[in-house]
Amino acid sequence: MCEVRQPSAPPFNAQAARRLRAALGMGPEHVAYGMRVSYGLPYVTPDLVIAWERGAAVPSSPELTALAGVLWCSPGELIGRPRTLREHRIARAVAAEDVAHAVGMDLPGYLKTEESGRWRGNERQSLALAEVLGLALPDFVAVTGREDKLADLLHSAVTTRWQAYVRPVQKLAPVDRDVLEKVLQSLYQDYQGHMAATLSWGGGTRSASEAGQEFLDRIVDNFWTAVTDRTG
Numbered sequence: 001m002c003e004v005r006q007p008s009a010p011p012f013n014a015q016a017a018r019r020l021r022a023a024l025g026m027g028p029e030h031v032a033y034g035m036r037v038s039y040g041l042p043y044v045t046p047d048l049v050i051a052w053e054r055g056a057a058v059p060s061s062p063e064l065t066a067l068a069g070v071l072w073c074s075p076g077e078l079i080g081r082p083r084t085l086r087e088h089r090i091a092r093a094v095a096a097e098d099v100a101h102a103v104g105m106d107l108p109g110y111l112k113t114e115e116s117g118r119w120r121g122n123e124r125q126s127l128a129l130a131e132v133l134g135l136a137l138p139d140f141v142a143v144t145g146r147e148d149k150l151a152d153l154l155h156s157a158v159t160t161r162w163q164a165y166v167r168p169v170q171k172l173a174p175v176d177r178d179v180l181e182k183v184l185q186s187l188y189q190d191y192q193g194h195m196a197a198t199l200s201w202g203g204g205t206r207s208a209s210e211a212g213q214e215f216l217d218r219i220v221d222n223f224w225t226a227v228t229d230r231t232g
Helices: 015-023 028-039 046-054 061-070 085-092 096-103 108-118 123-133 137-143 147-161 163-173 177-200 202-219 218-231
Strands: none
Touching: 015 046, 015 202, 028 061, 046 085, 061 085, 085 108, 085 137, 096 108, 096 123, 108 202, 123 137, 137 147, 147 163, 147 177, 147 202, 147 218, 163 177, 163 218, 177 202
16 A cells, blocks of 8 residues: 655744743643634643643644644744745745645645645746745745755855856846855855865865865855845
C-alpha cells in the first residue's frame, strides 16, 4: 500500500503562544476547552497545550489555526520565521484555494507545488503569488526553490570574476542592476580580502580555507544584508 505523506507542521513559536495566553489571563485548561468546544478538537487537553508551550510537541496546521482563534491572534503570530511556501501561506492565514485562484492555478496543481517546493509559475503568476502572500524578495526567492541556485551563483561570483554573474543573479533575484553590481563587487572584495588577511596572519592554507568556507556558507544571508544596506 502506498503511504500518504502528511505535510510537516509549520514552525511553531512556543514562547509567543505562552505569552499571548498569559496576556489574556487564560490557563492551559481554558485554551484546551476553547479548542474542544469551538473548533471540534476533542482530544486537546491542558497537558497538550503545555507540551506545545514547552516545545515538547508542535501543533499541526488545523491545531495551529484553532489555537490562534482561541488566543485571538493570527496564525502568523504563532509561527516562527516561515521557510516554505506552505508556511508563508499559513502565516498569512490564506486558504490554499485563494492562493490557487490568485495565481491562476487549479487547486490540485497548487497543492502539488507546495508539496514539491518547486515553483514553476510564469512571471505574472509569480507576481500574483508575491502579492497574495506579501512575500519580500528574499522570501520569494526561497519559497520558489531558487535559493540553492542563487547560492551557487554567488559562490562563483566571489571566488572568480563577479562581473560575469551580474545577469544570472539578476534573473533569480531581480535587484536593480546598479545595486547588484555594487553588492557583488563588495562581496567579492570582502571574501578575497578576508582570505588574504587570514593567510598574512600566518594561519596557513587550512585556516584560510575554513574562514573562507564560513563566509561562503552564509553567502545568501550576506547577499541580502548587503542589498538591504544599499536600498534602505
